[in-house]
Amino acid sequence: MAAPILALQDARVTFGGGDLFNQISLGIEPGMRIALVGRNGSGKSTLLKAIAGDIELDGGERFVQAGIRVGYLRQHPEIVSGRSVFEQVSLGISPELKVDGSDLGYLVDQVLDGVGIDGDRLLETLSGGEARRVSLAEALVSDPDVLLLDEPTNHLDIKTILWLEDELKAFRGALMIISHDRQFLKNLTNRLFWLDRGVLRTHGKGFSAFEEWSEEILRAEEVETRKLDKRIAEETDWSRKGITARRARNEGRLRALYRMREERAQRTSRIGNAKLTVSAGEKSGKTVIEATEISKSFKVTDGTEVQVIRNFSTRVMRGDRVGIIGQNGAGKTTLLKILIGQLEPDTGSVKLGTNLTPAIFDQQRESLDPDESLWDTLADPGSGQLLVRGEVRHVVAYLRDFLFEEKQAKSPVKSLSGGEKNRLLLAKLLARESNLLVLDEPTNDLDMETLDLLQDMLANYEGTLLVISHDRYFLDQLVTSVIAVEENGNVSEYVGGYTDYLRQREVTEETSRISQKKVPAPENKPKQPRKKLSxxxxxxxxxxxxxxxxxxxxxxxxxxxxxxxxxxxxxxxxxxxxxxxxxxxxxxxxxxxxxxxxxxxxxxxxxxxx
The missing domain is CATH 1.10.287.380 (Valyl-tRNA synthetase, C-terminal domain)
Structure with a gap:
């Protein structure tokens, strides 16, 4: 086993008066490509900051081998108005490289050439994906030995995620990645670090082994918990049957009972899962959406017209689950709005089916008032009750289904994190019956467990689903067809999930290349059929x-x-x-x-x- 090049020993970080985690020890060795997983709020980002040296430990030690450079991609890129891309990336140059006072601008130019961003651009002009590329360039500019990445795929389109995967596969140093993108982690990691209720567990395989490994551990814990509960019940029963007569002789046994009770009370219970259910309500007509030869163009800032949809036709039937994919800015949301009747096409027509009851999850969360409390967002302010698919529920109980604490009920929406806002919007959306569910990027900022539950809920939904997503695994597990919004207004539909889309597109492109060559096909002699196994x-x-x-x-x-x-x-x-x-x-x-x-x-x- 190689010596660690970066390590934490008995690390402790406190937050809000208590330990977020304590006695965490870990080592990063050359060649390790680590998936750091855990629930939202478990402390993953804080642990990554501690490993990066971005925060001070409240206890324990951090060790970095001499000469080792550490790159750190933060979850939220810093956008300073008036600062150029070149200046931002220059901040990532390691002090060790600056000792001779030479101009290291060529390093910045090299890495910016790799990520495809002009160094003269100002940070405030960048899109979300471009800002992510600049942050990656800042982390890579010193050619680090260890690269720490906090949610690197957040708000990136699939094309950019694939580009990032290729960059990281070619990276020679050690990696540690926090991400909710399962496919991304499966493709890149060979180690697992699981931060769960303040305890760090490690495994010698990559993320693909996580599900089975974690389930085995949780099953073992449940056995231990049941065993402890049984012992407490037995000891409590014993204590009620004549403790007085045996007090002097058995004080030790009674103290042991109290210790077990204290252990049971202090044992951190497993964080609950969001309870996501949705009712399809009354059936819609058999045909839900029929779009015929629709096109849409927009004028951009320089006055030129850009066509985002060109002569696209589709028919969505009751029960279909349609995924919409494409680069950021390609026109996915525009297409979605046209299909559900919120936006008129320039040419062509859209016919909506009968008896539709839509429920719409918007990417910008426009239906949430930032100054309104969670309570008022969901319930009648006077009664504190709401109707959840025909059942009367109290707002606090319903909020608990979505992992909110009672004290958060009166807090304003603006106090929530991105993932919490998404959960609140899902709570609002899923309270009503619908037969057409429209989701624009619902998976952003959700932890894996909530993603799994959302996926299961949608899989059991009996209505029709339209969903925009950049999550390849999510699409593969859920949709029946994929609509790809591509360049120059080209929009195509493919049967199956994201992997099926890739395979079909490959065949289409290969067929197109062959037809363009216009070379007569050679005469192939028929192969003799095999008569037996080799x-x-x-x-x-x-x-x-x-x-x-x-x-x-x-x-x-x-x-x-x-x-x-x-x-x-x-x-x-x-x-x-x-x-x-x-x-x-x-x-x-x-x-x-x-x-x-x-x-x-x-x-x-x-x-x-x-």
């Missing part, structure tokens, strides 16, 4: 049933070990090893099972053709 395929077909049986036995034994409620408490290292081995065996089993299925299908086809 030697390797036949060997695999023969041996895989035994392999699967062996793996089943191994998995059963490992699961039996995991079922021991004392294993985690008595031997956490063994628990971790057993859990990692179990995960590996399950992956082997799935791969072998898939291979066997492929071979059985191939054998059936060969038999049928022979």
């Amino acid at each position: 030697y390797k395929d036949q060997r695999d077909l023969d041996r895989l049933p035994d392999v699967l049986e062996d793996l089943e036995n191994k998995i059963s034994k490992l699961e039996a070990e995991m079922a021991d409620p004392d294993l985690f408490k008595n031997n956490p290292d063994k628990f971790q090893k057993v859990m990692e081995t179990l995960s590996a065996r399950k992956e082997e089993y799935e791969a072998a099972e898939e291979r066997l299925l492929e071979l059985e299908i191939l054998q059936e086809e060969l038999t049928a053709n022979s």
Whole structure:
């Protein structure tokens, strides 16, 4: 194991009179590409700031190996009016590089050339995606050995996210990333740091292993909690049956009972999940939206006209789930507004179906009054009640479903974070029945657990869904078709999710390239059909049933070990090893099972053709 180049030892940070986290120790080694995960509010960004040296620790130590440079991409880029892009990126040059007093402007020029931003531009003229690129340039300008990234994909379009992925794949140093973009983390990480209720857990695999690993840990904790609850109940019952007669002899046992009660009271309960449900209400007509040859243009600042939609037609039927994608500024929201009748097309027509009850989540949160309290945003001010899909609920109880505390009910909307505002808007939206749900960037600033719940809720929604999103995983898990708003007003629709869109677009582009070459296709001699499996395929077909049986036995034994409620408490290292081995065996089993299925299908086809 290599020595860490950056480390924290027993780190403690306090917030609001209590510890946000305490006794956190970690080490970053060369080659590590770490996903730092945890719930919103768990302290991830604060921990990243502590690792970066951006804040002082309230306890413990931070160690950085001599000569190691650290780059840090903050969650919210700093925009200083009047400052140029060149000046901003220059701030990221490490002091170690400035010792000889030489002009290091060439470093800034090189990195700006890489991110594609003009150094003479002023920060206030940048779009959100451009500002993110400038912040990345500032973090990269000193060619850091460790790069810390806090929500690097926030508010970026898919094209920019893919560009960023490529940049980070080529980065030679160590990485630590906070992100709610699952696909981004899966593609880039090989280690896991999980900050959960003030405790940091680590795992030797990347983010793709997180779900199974975290579930195993939480299941073990639940067993321990139930065991402790049972002991407390037994000891309480004992204490009621004659404690007086045995007081002198059993004071130690009673003190132990009180300690257990205190432990139970102080044990930080797992943070709840938002309870997201939505009712589709009364059915709409079979055809929800029919757009025919629609086009839309806008005049830009220099007076020229830009066409964002050109001759696009689509038909959305009841129950469809349509994802809309494209670069920032391409015209996604414009298209969405035209489809739901909020904006007229320049040419073409849009016909809305009958009996539509829409509910609309707007990206700018315009339906939220920043000076209004959460209470007044949702409920009747006098009664404190609201109607949630036909059921009368108290506003505080309903706010708790969306992870808000009771004390926040009277706070103004403007006091909320971006993620909290999104949750409030979802609470307002989901309180009403609808049969057409329209969501413009609903996933921004939401933590993974809330994203999962939103995804599950939408998957069970019986109405029609239109959603703009840059989250590839979210789209893959949810939508039935993708509308891509591309350059020069070209808009196309593809069946399936984001991955299906990529595959279909690739085929379309390849077909187009072949047709443009205008080269006559060579005469292909028909291939002789295979009559039997190859030697390797036949060997695999023969041996895989035994392999699967062996793996089943191994998995059963490992699961039996995991079922021991004392294993985690008595031997956490063994628990971790057993859990990692179990995960590996399950992956082997799935791969072998898939291979066997492929071979059985191939054998059936060969038999049928022979």
